[in-house]
Amino acid sequence: MRYVSTRGAAAALGFEDVTLAGLASDGGLYLPESWPVFTSDQIAALKGLSYVDTAVAVMKPFVADAIDEAGLRALCAAAYGRFAHAAVTPLVQLDQRHFLLELFHGPTLAFKDVALQLLGLLFERFLSSRDTHLTIIGATSGDTGSAAIDALAGRAKVDVFMLHPAGRVSDVQRRQMTTVLAPNIHNIAIDGSFDDAQAIVKAAFADTDFAGRYRLGAVNSINWARLMAQLVYYFYAAVRLGAPDRAVAFSVPTGNFGDVFAGYAAAKMGLPVAKLIVATNVNDILHRALSAGDYSTGTVTPTAAPSMDIQVSSNFERLLFDLHGRDGAALSAAMAGFEADRRMTLSEAQRAEAAGLFVSARVDPDEMALAMRWGFQETGQIIDPHSAIGLSAARAADLPADVPVVTLATAHPAKFRDAVERATGQRPGLPARISGLFEREERYATLPATLGAIQEHIVAHGTPARVAEPA
Ligand SMILES: Cc1ncc(COP(=O)(O)O)c(C=O)c1O
């Protein structure tokens, strides 16, 4: 399997290099050159498999040039062995047609663990045979940061510099990051939004001299391996609900468009996906893009679902690549226009193509609270604000009555206790695996939201790559 950049100018890479590269050298995002397609029989054969076995079957074609099946199984067993639920990502039925796919049973209580536990092990494996040091630079609105830090704390040959927007993540999220005092973990609160943090990460990669000297790598969903691991649970859930004989719809609380793009990838691989519901909060650029073709940024509004307070969704570029007929040069020109004007208009044809699979919804704070209350009062489930946005959109979606709708429950309610309590009157306790969080010492730097300040910090506290990579 070769991976190509959405901007068309970077060299195609194999799985190991694409995992270590993160972002392509032309500023694009990597995607498989073509999708492996599973037949109905292959999908039917996933029925009854454990999560680890499903993960091996689904990811095998993507990693085959770098890892054999036994190696992949060992990595998946180690990654998913740390989850607190035997099913890893259990499905919970809410009513006759609505289901929650609980993705928060990992060590840091959010869906990010599903991919980042594996990515940490992939980095370790690939770095073990290379005389190089990797510097991860990441941006987080709260969950990627804690999951990446858990996965990489104390590992050899890797430093993590994680940028979060000061004051715009929950206390639990911040403490999950800043109380990890391993010497290779460097938390930075920036004076700005998640979008500012993400723009700094991309600018650091674009400074090719710096990126090469420090051998920058990515844990955000710009890294293809993140999405590859996330597409597994679409297969896992769908076969439990009748795939390949029955199509299933998924409602996905969306910010950076990574999770829902993984659903798109699963559909490209032959999974019968009836619809993907892109559920946004009031930071609704993706809803405007998909419903009206208006992909233009505004100001980020802080909400009770802070992990989705995002305007520029990195992975939308991956969908745009397909909507531009996989023409990297055309997309590169379109992205240059977007970066200059902060707006892009999707053509009617592009919107119609996207509408084949995607619908979207903007969920306001009242609708979000209502979904939390409905979940608690009608089904006994306490859900977090992000999952509530997905559930609200799922319940409002206009879909055939025989299509089951799975809402991705992306975070444990304890991560957002104040918002859950406001909506439901219930205050979720912290699960044992993160108890003691509020007694631990915190450590982080506070820096201006500029590339220069972040690079200086990396130079002062990081480790250069040491040797040049072979060409
Ligand atoms: C809890 C939670 N829900 C939903 C999202 C949105 O996911 P994505 O950025 O993949 O669209 C995030 C952040 O990414 C998150 O942390």
Ligand SMILES: N[C@@H](CCOP(=O)(O)O)C(=O)O
């Ligand atoms: N919501 C995310 C934002 C970063 O998303 P990613 O999936 O691209 O890493 C977060 O919690 O940090």
